[in-house]
Amino acid sequence: MKKIISLLVFLYCFTAYAQQQYVTEKNIQYYPDSVAKKDAYISSQCLLDFYYPKGAKNFATIIWFHGGGITGGSKEIPKALTEKGYAVIGVGYRFSPKVTAPAYIEDAAAATAWVFQHIAEFGGSTKLIFISGHSAGGYLGMMITLDKKYLAKYKIDANNIAGLIPFSGQAITHFTIRKERGIKDTQPIIDEYAPLYHVRADAPPMLLITGDREMELLGRYEENAYLNRMMKLAGHQRTRLYELDGFDHGGMAQPAFPLLLKEVAARVKEIKKNNQ
16 A cells, blocks of 8 residues: 555655746846946856746755866756756856856855845745855865855855755865965865865755765865865764765766755755744
8 A cells, every 4th residue: 555655645746846846037137237236247157047947836946056176167957856846046157267266166055046136026935045066166065054145245154045055066265266376186175265264063964965975076085075075074963975985076966866856855945844
């Protein structure tokens, strides 16, 4: 009987998602006109694509920051996250060396602030906003979540982020920032531009995902393992680390998406239950 009920629930959910219509709005400027009109690079680069379930209510939103070493790449809506009942925000941001730190971190915060300010207009919930991204994108998400000053500029408490799920994000100061300073990428630095510098007990739940430690970029697994340990020592009870054995830095994203979706689903269920 339990198997039959589970099957019926699955079929119901599958049918509901299949019938749900989704809308994509592209190239939305997330900085106000007063800022964008004064800077041609912001105007052309600081845009987001917004994919959401039309007519749905209180849906969750995943903000996705693309990778590319903070020197390249483009905003994207990962196919693995579509048609799951969630909104997905693909964020474009400025690149080094055309700008230097903290410009691109500020872009990530401005895009996230846009989501907090506008998602309810489309039916989404501000209590269900998740931050994710791969590599450089994971780093940007980690920075704006752990260093509260970036979102505080917009009068947003970073603790209101429902969950942080970075894919192979850099936990020490990003190697591009070190390059901007003339420091080689094998010289570890932990300063204000390192997520590790901002460990704190009251941060949102974090699921850190990396590739295989022997196949990852530089020391990416070890950095995340240290962040995981230091968050726990700081008193944070909800940081976890998942290593994807057999997958390198670029290849780890695809097997990480199901973990992201599982985490979002669990948190949505938890948050909705706590708010009943």
